[in-house]
Amino acid sequence: MEMLDELQQLTAKTMEKVDVAKQYDTIRELGKGTYGRVDLAIHKVRGTKMALKFLRKKTTKQKSFLQEYCISRYLSACPYIIGMYDIAFETEEYYVFAQEYAVAGDLFDIIPPQVGLSEHTTKRCIYQVALALDYLHNRKLVHRDIKPENILIFDKECRKVKLSDFGMTRIAGTTEKRVSGTIPYTAPELCEMSKHSGFLVNHSIDVWAFGVLLFCMMTGNFPWEKALHLDSFYYEFLQWQRYKSAAIPSQWRRFSPHALKMFSKLLSIEPEKRCAIKDVFWYFGKTWLVNKDDSPTPDAKTNGDVFVQIKPPSLPFSGGEALSSNKTDTSPSLSFSSCSSYEDVPKENNANAMLGSTPIEICV
Numbered sequence: 429m430e431m432l433d434e435l436q437q438l439t440a441k442t443m444e445k446v447d448v449a450k451q452y453d454t455i456r457e458l459g460k461g462t463y464g465r466v467d468l469a470i471h472k473v474r475g476t477k478m479a480l481k482f483l484r485k486k487t488t489k490q491k492s493f494l495q496e497y498c499i500s501r502y503l504s505a506c507p508y509i510i511g512m513y514d515i516a517f518e519t520e521e522y523y524v525f526a527q528e529y530a531v532a533g534d535l536f537d538i539i540p541p542q543v544g545l546s547e548h549t550t551k552r553c554i555y556q557v558a559l560a561l562d563y564l565h566n567r568k569l570v571h572r573d574i575k576p577e578n579i580l581i582f583d584k585e586c587r588k589v590k591l592s593d594f595g596m597t598r599i600a601g602t603t604e605k606r607v608s609g610t611i612p613y614t615a616p617e618l619c620e621m622s623k624h625s626g627f628l629v630n631h632s633i634d635v636w637a638f639g640v641l642l643f644c645m646m647t648g649n650f651p652w653e654k655a656l657h658l659d660s661f662y663y664e665f666l667q668w669q670r671y672k673s674a675a676i677p678s679q680w681r682r683f684s685p686h687a688l689k690m691f692s693k694l695l696s697i698e699p700e701k702r703c704a705i706k707d708v709f710w711y712f713g714k715t716w717l718v719n720k721d722d723s724p725t726p727d728a729k730t731n732g733d734v735f736v737q738i739k740p741p742s743l744p745f746s747g748g749e750a751l752s753s754n755k756t757d758t759s760p761s762l763s764f765s766s767c768s769s770y771e772d773v774p775k776e777n778n779a780n781a782m783l784g785s786t787p788i789e790i791c792v
């Protein structure tokens with residue numbers, strides 16, 4: 429990791445003030461995040477289309493910018509991680525770096541609400557995400573922000589996808605403050621921690637988020653809003669995992685026994701028992717979704733079909749509830765609901781977006 433320090437120092441020394449309009453033709457905004465925005469621009473001299481990531485100086489320290497830029501560059505040799513240009517500069521208001529442009533946007537926008545992607549497309553996509561995460565973990569890094577908005581896609585069929593946004597990436601084993609909000613991808617051991625208390629960064633938090641991401645991709649819903657006992661969808665999952673005799677929660681019944689086994693390894697409640705990302709590769713040769721015609725009829729191990737109407741919680745991603753993203757672009761935004769519904773809600777900040785006030789139908 430000395431190499432990263434050196435790269436950061438070198439970048440800090442060589443970073444220039446640039447007038448963006450003189451060097452780039454801005455085409456459009458690609459997305460907005462918590463700390464800034466990403467624009468599609470053409471480098472006037474090179475004639476190349478690039479994604480310029482602008483991080484507001486008001487909310488981003490130079491050190492954090494350098495860290496994100498250098499970690500991104502360090503990882504960009506992997507074909508499943510977003511490519512980087514050797515371009516970092518500042519303006520009056522922003523720190524800026526240039527990335528490869530992902531022409532089809534991000535994964536969030538192509539997951540059909542309440543339906544999910546086909547098994548074939550999910551496997552094609554998640555396989556590449558798993559390779560990217562395995563690459564990162566082998567280098568002792570933890571991404572810490574795995575979610576569909578950070579998986580960039582180059583075609584709607586997910587033939588080529590790349591992991592991006594290394595703003596939260598840290599070295600495994602370091603102590604971090606738990607400052608970010610709780611979202612459906614947040615592992616239970618982090619959800620239970622009080623804000624600002626320190627925790628040891630570990631690969632297992634990416635593994636958990638990967639499991640939740642997989643569920644979202646295959647169902648178009650979040651499995652829960654928060655991995656906390658007070659979240660009924662999470663509590664049901666917890667009971668099922670703890671006492672195998674408990675009923676399979678309805679939203680998990682669509683998965684094959686192999687897929688359920690994979691989920692219980694990825695979403696193991698105790699972080700020490702969670703599998704490594706590379707352990708999922710074995711499951712790619714197996715079927716993940718049960719054929720509707722073969723699905724088991726409700727019996728002692730299941731609850732039977734129920735149809736529940738619940739009021740959406742006041743937070744964005746509800747356990748078994750609504751998922752929304754932090755995007756504020758003009759593309760249609762989604763919210764996932766726990767067993768169910770993806771509703772069109774603004775992709776405001778993941779942790780703060782409000783769900784609409786209409787009840788969400790949960791078909792179980």
Ligand SMILES: Nc1ncnc2c1ncn2[C@@H]1O[C@H](COP(=O)(O)OP(=O)(O)OP(=O)(O)O)[C@@H](O)[C@H]1O
Pocket residue numbers: 458459460461462463464465466479481510527528529530531533534577578580592593595754755
């Ligand atoms: N290289 C790219 N090509 C195309 N679109 C991109 C690219 N980089 C980012 N975007 C779009 O911009 C959005 C925000 O980018 P990014 O996640 O890097 O910002 P952020 O401020 O770090 O977000 P967050 O709030 O999640 O931390 C992405 O979800 C994606 O839709």
